[in-house]
Structures are given as C-alpha cells and as structure tokens.
Amino acid sequence: MKKTLSFSLILLLSISFLAQDYWQQQISYKMHIDFDHDNHRFSGIQEITYYNNSPENLDKLFMHLYYNAFQPGSMMDVRSRTIEDPDSRVEDRIANLSKTEIGFQKIESINNSKGEKLSFNEDGTILEITLNKPLKSGKSIKLKVNFNAQVPVQIRRTGRYNKENIAYSMTQWYPKMCEYDKHGWHANPYIGREFYGVWGDFEVNIAIDSSFVLGGTGVVQNPQVVGHGYQDPNKKLKLNSSKKLVWEFKAENVHDFAWAADPDFLHETTKLENGTILHFLHKDDSLNYNWTALRPYAKKCFEYMNEHYGLYPYAQYSVIQGGDGGMEYPMCTLITAEGSMNGLISVTAHEAIHSWFQGLLGTNEAKHEWMDEGFCTYAQYEVLNHLKGRKVINPLLRQYKSYYRLVENGTQEPLSTHADFYKRNYVYGISAYNKGAIFLHQLGYVVGDNVLKKGLKKYINDWKFKHPDPTDFKRIMENISGLELDWYFEQFVETTNTIDYEVFNVEPTNNGTLVTLRRIGDMPMPIDIVIIDKSDNKTSFSIPLRIMRGSKSNDSYLKDFKTLSDWPWVYQYYQFDATVSYDEIKQIAIDPSSRLADVNPENNVWSNNKPTQGNPIIYKNTN
Ligand SMILES: [Zn+2]
Structure with missing residues (x-):
C-alpha cells in the first residue's frame, strides 16, 4: 500500500510538473450562419467560450477577420503587388475588386454573458476586443459575437465561383480567435500565408439554399434531414420542402473549421477498416473517372499513415473540390481537380498527410512553416512511393536539387524566417516545403532512419492536439537517439550555412x-x-x-x-x-x-x- 501511494505521488508530481510546463488556451464556438446565396453574404451569431489557461491575466482578446484581406489597399493586396516575385494567382487582383466582389467580415456587436457590450476595434484583418475587466488566469469568458460577411470573389483559397466554378470555398470565413501561447499573442495581419488557431470544439449550423451540397470539417449531425449521401440508407429520410436547409456540423478537438458548398457536388464515400469514413465531393463532369480512381489511393494513404505515423483520430475526412491549389484544414481539404490523375493523387496525399502535420500537430505554421509543409512533404513522398509500389532510394531527389539551385542563386534565407517575411515567394516555397523535407530525411542520416521513424511516431503521439515547436521535436529526437542535436537544428534551421x-x-x-x-x-x-x-x-x-x-x-x-x-x-x-x-x-x-x-x-x-x-x-x- 505504501509503495503504491509513493508511486502515485511521484506520478502526480510529474504530471503536475508537465502541466505547469505546458499550457494552451481552449475555445468552443457555437455558430449559427444564415447564408444569402443571391448576394453571396451571410450573417452569423457566434457563442464563444474562451478559456484562459495561461499564467497571465488578459485585458484584451484578438480575432482574425481574414475576409478583410480581400479589399483594395489591404496589407495582403499591397504585399501581393510589391513582393519581388508576385504570386501569379494574386498579383493585382485584389486591387481590382469592386464593392460587390470584395470580401468583408463586419462585427455588429460583442456582448459578454451578462449582456454587457464590449468595445472593439476592427483593424484590417485583426479585431481587437477590450474586456470590461481582465480575464484572469484559469478563468473563462463567454462572448456573443454578431457579424455580417460577404464572400469575396475567389482570389486565394477562400471565395466564391473560382476558376473551377465551385460556388463557395468557405475557408478563413468566420471571426477566429487568435492564438495566445508562451510567446504571447499571434495577432498577425493576414497577407496570404499561414495559419495558427486555438484548440477547441465547433458546433456550426448553416442555413443555406436547399439546392446546395456541403462538405467540411466535423461530422454532420442531422444526416437524415440533409440527405445528399450523408444519410443512413437503412433509415428514413426526413427531407422538408423549405427553401433553406440547416446543416448541423460538429467537430471536437480541432483548431479550425472549413466547408464548401456547390449545387452540383457529387458525394461519394469509402470506409477504412477502422471505421473512418472518407468523403469525396466534386463537380459532376468529365473528371468523374479520376475521382473514382482516387478513392482506393486515398484509403491506402490513410492506412499507411495510421500504421507508420499514428492513428487518425476523427470519424471522417473529406476531400473536396475547392478549385484552388490544395489547402489543409482539420478533417478536410479543399483541392483543385482540373489536373492530371497523378497530380490529383499527389495533392490528395499531401493534404491528407497534413491531418498529422497540421491537423494533429498544431505547430505555429507562420513561425515554423518547415515543420508543417516540410514534414508533410517528407511523408508525402514516402507515401507516394508506397502507393505507386516504387522502390526509390531517395524519393526526395527533386527537393534536394531545387534546394541546391536555391543555394546556388544566393537568395537563401534561414528556415527560421517568419513565413510572412520571406523576401520572395520562391524562396519561401523551396525553404518551407523542400528544405523542410530535407531536414527530416537528413536527420535520418544523422540518427539512423529507424530511430527517425520511431521518433516521429513518438513526436506525434506526445504532441497531438497541442502546439509543438522545434525544441519539442528536438528533445524527442535527442531522447530517442541518445545524441545531442542542437547543432543540427541551429545550423540547418537558423542559418543558411551549407554542407560540402x-x-x-x-x-x-x-x-x-x-x-x-x-x-x-x-x-x-x-x-x-x-x-x-x-x-x-x-x-x-x-x-x-x-x-x-x-x-x-x-x-x-x-x-x-x-x-x-x-x-x-x-x-x-x-x-x-x-x-x-x-x-x-x-x-x-x-x-x-x-x-x-x-x-x-x-x-x-x-x-x-x-x-x-x-x-x-x-x-x-x-x-
Ligand atoms: Zn502543404
């Protein structure tokens, strides 16, 4: 008995030490969205509960209003036009948006649980909320936010009627709490790059014209009401004839929520052996064959990742034709479909793998983009090797070559550069994706590839549902390998020094x-x-x-x-x-x-x- 007690005490002490060592904020959003398809606008009521788990008291809160980036003169507009090598998808398109084409999120009111009004200031893509009294460490606050929004013509990622004619790609669409962590607030104005969010739960009800088919983060809570392939075929549908249908989504333990809607979406599913359902939503057109062929690849990708990197913990994942590149969100991705079959497989694998390196490991992508895009790219080529049955010694040879070209042309910047501050889009891309992938592959050379794989699995297991940073990953790799690795992280991440x-x-x-x-x-x-x-x-x-x-x-x-x-x-x-x-x-x-x-x-x-x-x-x- 005595033995058990002292063991419990040690366990308790070590848990409380860990708890003291690491904390993260927490949030729950309940959103009611009323979507006006004719004007591409929606109104929203957000009921937010925000938990301050930090050791500090907070007298302000900050939220992202991403849609405000899609207005002439916004920071994203100016950055997109003045960066040395403008992104051809953006260039001056924001500058040329008319009043009915811009995006906006306009806050109407914010109240606390007593009904008191809180004062706030909209500053471009950042909303600053002044609290009536400080939110004490360890306490929570309830907020009710009323807002209106206009979906912009699609410029990047989010928006309406993009070049693949998807009606609504709804990402960065709601007022989203900025993250506050051990480094303080991350109220970064949006200029078109990376994201970082508070871990929490979402209940999102979307009332939209009944002709639309939706897909997104979370699990549909009223499948027999919405139908469109979500229903249990063994149960009776409860369809109604009203003009609008309310879609009820619920997602737990995620750090963002995205969705898409189109009246012409076909919806197909496939199931993993462990029960996870993969949804595919795409236009009904000449590319249907590609989407059918994609399903077994997507399934194999998840099975491989489950086995080698750790189990995908959510009930569903949706691959949605979003019409612009590929972008990862918790429990879903929005991807382009109008390319080759190989391209579709590759982008789906990449975005699905982000479920681990972004979805589960909520690294601050803006600060450590290489841990997000680089690690994902590393696993992507390992998975593609597996999917295609290839036995390539170094599946990342193309990435190495592009990194060598970057070194050669003398424009390299350290991997530790904040994503917003790279001088060129090109340098950011090669660094985050390719040098980031090389970082991992080469780490396998240093510690041994079996140790790397073991370390990656432990890293995901220990840091899932949290915000790991480079030091957290380094400590795990040091622990597993028994080697000191400071020099590797410092030299390869924080400098542009090269190896020869x-x-x-x-x-x-x-x-x-x-x-x-x-x-x-x-x-x-x-x-x-x-x-x-x-x-x-x-x-x-x-x-x-x-x-x-x-x-x-x-x-x-x-x-x-x-x-x-x-x-x-x-x-x-x-x-x-x-x-x-x-x-x-x-x-x-x-x-x-x-x-x-x-x-x-x-x-x-x-x-x-x-x-x-x-x-x-x-x-x-x-x-
Ligand atoms: Zn990516």
Missing part, C-alpha cells in the same frame, strides 16, 4: 588505404563513407561528430558499418585507414544514400587526389 565535404586524398599504406576527407562547407555533419572493391564488396564507415556526444547505432541505408573516432568539426581534415587494399578499390563515396544535403555532390566520390595547400591540421581516427 570531399574525398580529398587516397593513398596506399602497408596494410590498406589512407583516406583523407575535407570539410569545405560551414555546416559540419557526420560522414557515412562506403568503399567498393573490384569484387563489389562494400566496406562502410560512419564518422560521428564530436558535438553529437555519440553515434548512430544502425541505419538501414548503411549496412554493417564500422564507427570511427568522432570528428571535432573545427578540424578541416580527417584521416582514417580503410583496411581495404589500395589496388582493390573501385570506388570511394561519401553518403551513397544521397540523404546528405551536400551542395557539391561531385567531390563526394573520389576521382583524383587534390593538391594540398599550406600545412593542413589533420584529425586522425584512432578506432
């Missing part, structure tokens, strides 16, 4: 071959090196960095390797005896797996000895 190693010199010795390596780039890395003899036997070595305080123990990309002395990175040269006869050597190559983002891969394979300059200080292996 070469096989510098190879010469015969009495018993074997002396190999000298040289570090040319500023970023140090552990080195895998493989020697192939004339009978095609491989002898593999791994040289850890001293700052790793250890080495990887196995790696499926590098079979039966010998670990050499760790390389103190300040030494530019490193020498080891390869125990393979010089005359027998066919090839010596650094990292045959090509996971190392070496910006000059040509000198990774020994061709000839390089001239020595000066008197190099060489570190010699002693293992």
Whole structure:
C-alpha cells in the first residue's frame, strides 16, 4: 500500500510538473450562419467560450477577420503587388475588386454573458476586443459575437465561383480567435500565408439554399434531414420542402473549421477498416473517372499513415473540390481537380498527410512553416512511393536539387524566417516545403532512419492536439537517439550555412588505404563513407561528430558499418585507414544514400587526389 501511494505521488508530481510546463488556451464556438446565396453574404451569431489557461491575466482578446484581406489597399493586396516575385494567382487582383466582389467580415456587436457590450476595434484583418475587466488566469469568458460577411470573389483559397466554378470555398470565413501561447499573442495581419488557431470544439449550423451540397470539417449531425449521401440508407429520410436547409456540423478537438458548398457536388464515400469514413465531393463532369480512381489511393494513404505515423483520430475526412491549389484544414481539404490523375493523387496525399502535420500537430505554421509543409512533404513522398509500389532510394531527389539551385542563386534565407517575411515567394516555397523535407530525411542520416521513424511516431503521439515547436521535436529526437542535436537544428534551421565535404586524398599504406576527407562547407555533419572493391564488396564507415556526444547505432541505408573516432568539426581534415587494399578499390563515396544535403555532390566520390595547400591540421581516427 505504501509503495503504491509513493508511486502515485511521484506520478502526480510529474504530471503536475508537465502541466505547469505546458499550457494552451481552449475555445468552443457555437455558430449559427444564415447564408444569402443571391448576394453571396451571410450573417452569423457566434457563442464563444474562451478559456484562459495561461499564467497571465488578459485585458484584451484578438480575432482574425481574414475576409478583410480581400479589399483594395489591404496589407495582403499591397504585399501581393510589391513582393519581388508576385504570386501569379494574386498579383493585382485584389486591387481590382469592386464593392460587390470584395470580401468583408463586419462585427455588429460583442456582448459578454451578462449582456454587457464590449468595445472593439476592427483593424484590417485583426479585431481587437477590450474586456470590461481582465480575464484572469484559469478563468473563462463567454462572448456573443454578431457579424455580417460577404464572400469575396475567389482570389486565394477562400471565395466564391473560382476558376473551377465551385460556388463557395468557405475557408478563413468566420471571426477566429487568435492564438495566445508562451510567446504571447499571434495577432498577425493576414497577407496570404499561414495559419495558427486555438484548440477547441465547433458546433456550426448553416442555413443555406436547399439546392446546395456541403462538405467540411466535423461530422454532420442531422444526416437524415440533409440527405445528399450523408444519410443512413437503412433509415428514413426526413427531407422538408423549405427553401433553406440547416446543416448541423460538429467537430471536437480541432483548431479550425472549413466547408464548401456547390449545387452540383457529387458525394461519394469509402470506409477504412477502422471505421473512418472518407468523403469525396466534386463537380459532376468529365473528371468523374479520376475521382473514382482516387478513392482506393486515398484509403491506402490513410492506412499507411495510421500504421507508420499514428492513428487518425476523427470519424471522417473529406476531400473536396475547392478549385484552388490544395489547402489543409482539420478533417478536410479543399483541392483543385482540373489536373492530371497523378497530380490529383499527389495533392490528395499531401493534404491528407497534413491531418498529422497540421491537423494533429498544431505547430505555429507562420513561425515554423518547415515543420508543417516540410514534414508533410517528407511523408508525402514516402507515401507516394508506397502507393505507386516504387522502390526509390531517395524519393526526395527533386527537393534536394531545387534546394541546391536555391543555394546556388544566393537568395537563401534561414528556415527560421517568419513565413510572412520571406523576401520572395520562391524562396519561401523551396525553404518551407523542400528544405523542410530535407531536414527530416537528413536527420535520418544523422540518427539512423529507424530511430527517425520511431521518433516521429513518438513526436506525434506526445504532441497531438497541442502546439509543438522545434525544441519539442528536438528533445524527442535527442531522447530517442541518445545524441545531442542542437547543432543540427541551429545550423540547418537558423542559418543558411551549407554542407560540402570531399574525398580529398587516397593513398596506399602497408596494410590498406589512407583516406583523407575535407570539410569545405560551414555546416559540419557526420560522414557515412562506403568503399567498393573490384569484387563489389562494400566496406562502410560512419564518422560521428564530436558535438553529437555519440553515434548512430544502425541505419538501414548503411549496412554493417564500422564507427570511427568522432570528428571535432573545427578540424578541416580527417584521416582514417580503410583496411581495404589500395589496388582493390573501385570506388570511394561519401553518403551513397544521397540523404546528405551536400551542395557539391561531385567531390563526394573520389576521382583524383587534390593538391594540398599550406600545412593542413589533420584529425586522425584512432578506432
Ligand atoms: Zn502543404
């Protein structure tokens, strides 16, 4: 009994320590939306309960009013026209919107639970609410927000009647509470990039012309009333003949809510073995065949992710033709459909995988876009490999090449750059998606790919329904690998330093071959090196960095390797005896797996000895 008690006490203490260490705000939205299809407008009543779990008292609250970005002169308009390489989908389109084409969200009133009016200020895409008295730490507040909105002509992501003629792509459509975390408020004016939201629950009732078919975040609560393929075929439909139909959605433990509506949507479903339903909503047109063919791929994608990354926890996921690129939201995605079949599979896989790297791991995408887009891209190509039955050694070769081109043209900015502040769209894209994906793949090179996979699974399990940041991921990877990884995160994320190693010199010795390596780039890395003899036997070595305080123990990309002395990175040269006869050597190559983002891969394979300059200080292996 005593034993149990003390164990419980320890458990309690450690839980309370964890709870003290991490907190996040919480919200529940109940929304009643009345949609006026003729004027592309809607009115809304939001009943919000906001929980202040932070250690501070708050005297203000901030909300996003994204639709206000779609007005001439908005920050998004000016940014889209003045950035060095404007996005061709936006350019000056916002500047040319007429009064009936712009978007707006206009707050009519905000009341607290006593019915008292709260004062507020609309400042472009940010609403600032002044509380009558501070919201104390650990307390909650109820707000009733009345608002009106006009759906903009589609410019990016959200909007009406886009080029694929989807009536309404309803994303960033409601006044959304800004997130407050250990770094403070994130009341970022919207200029067209990333999102960050408060974890919570949504009950959304949408009254809309009964001709529309809807899909979105959450589970439809009145399927027998709305029909359109949501109903249980074994039960009777309760259709009514009124002009408007009220769609009731409910979503728990998500950080955003999106939906789409079109009168011509076809609605099909497929079910995973564990019961999760995948919905597909798309136009009834010549691309129907693609959508039918997509279903088994989407199913396989979810099954693969469930097995290798952790279980998708929601009852449904909807793939909806939204008509503009692809964008992830909790429990749904809005994607373009008018492309190739391969494109449709690839974009669906990418957005579905965001259910893990965005839907479950609510990283601040604006600050750490590489953890969101990069990690998603990494898993996307692994999944596509699986879906297509390919066995490619490095499925991210295209991403590596585009990163090398970025380095070459000299416009690289650190991955830690806030998404809004990249000087060019091009640099943001290559950095967030490709360098972010390389970050993970290359981390597998450092710690061993099996350790990486184990770490990713633990990361998702430990941080689902939360807001992890780079340090949280680093601590898990350090824990699982037993290695210190500060240097890797600092160098690859916070600087634009690059990696370049070469096989510098190879010469015969009495018993074997002396190999000298040289570090040319500023970023140090552990080195895998493989020697192939004339009978095609491989002898593999791994040289850890001293700052790793250890080495990887196995790696499926590098079979039966010998670990050499760790390389103190300040030494530019490193020498080891390869125990393979010089005359027998066919090839010596650094990292045959090509996971190392070496910006000059040509000198990774020994061709000839390089001239020595000066008197190099060489570190010699002693293992
Ligand atoms: Zn993405």
